[in-house]
Amino acid sequence: MxxxxxxxxxxxxxxxxxxxxxxxxxxxxxxxxxxxxxxxxxxxxxxxxxxxxRGKTIGGAGVTDDAMLTMARHLRDQDMSLRDIAKKLVITHGTKKGQHPSPATVMRMLREHDERTGTTVAD
CATH class of the missing domain: 3.30.160 (Double Stranded RNA Binding Domain)
Incomplete structure (x- = not known):
């Protein structure tokens, strides 16, 4: 050099x-x-x-709620993509109020629900 x-x-x-x-x-x-x-x-x-x-969540404030989960599950049952589901959902509280969640947030929310309930989604 x-x-x-x-x-x-x-x-x-x-x-x-x-x-x-x-x-x-x-x-x-x-x-x-x-x-x-x-x-x-x-x-x-x-x-x-x-x-x-200790039961603490990692990351930012949660933006999902039960109503959002219910709608996301309904849209998933209609074979919508995660991206399309995210575009239909709206955050109702917090600093991101009025925005759409990311597809990753939707995927995580649905996966956590499926793990809690033992549900498996057919591919």
Missing amino acids: KGSDVGLQFLTGELQGSHDPSGVVFTVLAALSGMEREYIRDRTLEGHESARK
Whole structure:
């Protein structure tokens, strides 16, 4: 990389100065960055699992309700796609009031209902 005049320069800190990015400093920093990213990911997943065990929901505020589930089930029985079902539903409360739920939200709502009731949907 020296031939292309590319370098790594730290403006502050203990490593202040210019360094060859192909050198050991850059390699060590890249490895530490990867390790930190994995650590954050693992801790986040542990926190989600802990919250689930305590009965807490993960993610944003729920936008579905019983009326929406009933309508989604009715539309699914008419062989509508998740995308089309989502376009027919309207969120009735919260900050997303008046908007349509995403197809992923509809799929999750129907799947959770099916798991609770032991229902299976024919393909």
